[in-house]
Amino acid sequence: MAYTRGNLAVKEKAQERVTQQRYKETTKVVTRRTGLPAREKFLYLITLLAVIIVGGALMSRYAHIYELNKQAQSTIVKIKEAEKTIADLRVERETLNNQVVENAKRLGYVEASDKDVIFVPRSTTNTSTGTESSSKATSSK
Template identity: 35%
Template structure:
């Protein structure tokens, strides 16, 4: 039969049994494993790197926390300074002599003191204005 590229028509070949002599067998190359001491050294190196990374992250966390506290204190300082300025303006407004005289005469019913009169303290701790010039 002629073979024209059709595999169905191709005659089968018998497998050739070729045994190699034992001397010619391929040598199996075994890789030596890493010694235990070297493995422990690698493990120790990885552990040290992990500890150093942990310390660095811990320090960054502390720095972040301190920055937050500084910002909070600055905000409180700004707020307290604003309140202090507002209270200072209130003190200046309330300690105005004209306002004090108006409050005393209008709301409390006090009268201005005549320079010709003197003040003496009577019974019960009340002040009494009296004429000292005659």
């Protein structure tokens, strides 16, 4: 028996009596899946397209950055090769400068002293004839 508000003299409820039922009531919950409304489908489609466009833009930017980095690397390699070539050519220039005096002495040229004056005539002709006339003038001496 149940204790209700301090009174023990409570009549039993009819539901609590044990009675046999002839059938058992059961309830079955049926859920139907309804399709999405057209507006919601359109919203999902627009959202999906926006995500794809933003992702494509990001990927193209990263591809462009990658291409720029690749070009920078190849330019750095070309610069290093050019610097090596310049260094080699400077060394070759120095060796050729050192050989000029030796080759001139071997060919019979004499070094000019400070007292000797070399006169080079000034010409008013163009550079191609000026070089020819200056070479003729030098060879005649």
